[in-house]
Amino acid sequence: MALSASVHAATAADEAIIERIKPVGSVCVQGDENCGGAAAAAATASAGGGRSGEEIYTGKCAACHATGVLGAPKFGTNEMQLRLDEKGMETLLSHAINGFNAMPPRGTCNDCSDEEIQASIDHMLSN
Ligand code: HEC
Numbered sequence: 001m002a003l004s005a006s007v008h009a010a011t012a013a014d015e016a017i018i019e020r021i022k023p024v025g026s027v028c029v030q031g032d033e034n035c036g037g038a039a040a041a042a043a044t045a046s047a048g049g050g051r052s053g054e055e056i057y058t059g060k061c062a063a064c065h066a067t068g069v070l071g072a073p074k075f076g077t078n079e080m081q082l083r084l085d086e087k088g089m090e091t092l093l094s095h096a097i098n099g100f101n102a103m104p105p106r107g108t109c110n111d112c113s114d115e116e117i118q119a120s121i122d123h124m125l126s127n
Pocket of ligand 1: 056057060061062063064065069070071072073083087091092093095096100101102103104106107108109112117120121
């Protein structure tokens with residue numbers, strides 16, 4: 001009887017561990033109906049395009065683009081516009097996302113969605 005009780009206790013402990021680690025191991029894809037609660041809200045916040053181009057620019061891109069570090073097209077000049085005229089938006093966006101020479105992928109904004117990168121390019125072009 002003592003043996004069976006201890007086996008049962010071990011099983012219960014295992015189940016408790018499985019229960020505890022389950023949410024960590026489950027993958028939450030944006031838009032997945034099964035992902036509820038704070039984790040889903042956090043995932044949406046970081047990948048959902050909720051930030052404005054100005055916020056992303058100020059937080060991430062300005063470090064180089066405000067002063068033209070390493071030849072970055074400088075904010076408040078027509079340098080980005082000239083690149084747009086020359087290469088087109090598709091190329092600018094893909095360079096901003098994938099990196100281009102000294103321009104780091106996503107301008108170091110690793111949790112920026114493609115839409116947020118686009119919005120920050122638009123912000124630079126509109127100034
Ligand atoms: C570490 C410095 C740095 C940061 C941070 C940075 N950039 Fe850049 N970026 C550059 C440099 C340098 C270039 C010019 C690269 C070249 O022409 O060789 C550039 C070029 C670009 C271009 C033009 C690409 C092309 O094809 O001519 C775009 C668009 C761009 N950056 C967008 C962004 C956005 C959006 C952010 C913020 C999310 C950002 N950058 C953050 C350094 C930076």
